[in-house]
Amino acid sequence: MRQNIYAFIEENEDVRNYLRIQPIWYKKLMRNPQHLDQLETEAKYFFKKSIPHRVSKFSEGVQVASMMLHMFQAMNNSGS
Template identity: 65%
Template sequence: MRQDVFELINGNQDLKMYIRLQPFWYRALMRNPHQLDKMETEAAYFFKKSIPHRVTKFSDGVQMTSMLLHMFEAMNTQS
């Protein structure tokens, strides 16, 4: 594996864990180090750190907060 690719993977805990969980990337990156971008994208989806996952997580948080707010308002109107 090229030294620059190895250092990049070692510097990023998510990539390091992903390459340990998906060992076929060792061979793929040794043959074609330009696939590093593809591996980074797949690792982001694997660890649910991609933009769609972050938007969904934020949306779920807003929904939960809204539901709790409505519940507290309903409790206050009953008292």
């Protein structure tokens, strides 16, 4: 395997773990090293670290916070 690809895999923990789960990527990278970006994208989607996943997670957090705020307001108003 090329040194630059090996170094990239070693420094990126998600890619390294994804390669352990999907070892077919070793063969793909040996034949086509330019697919490294595709591997990184698939690893991000697998571990739910892509931008759409992060936006969704943030949105869910905001919804939970909003629900809690409304609940506290309702409890506060009923107690008065």
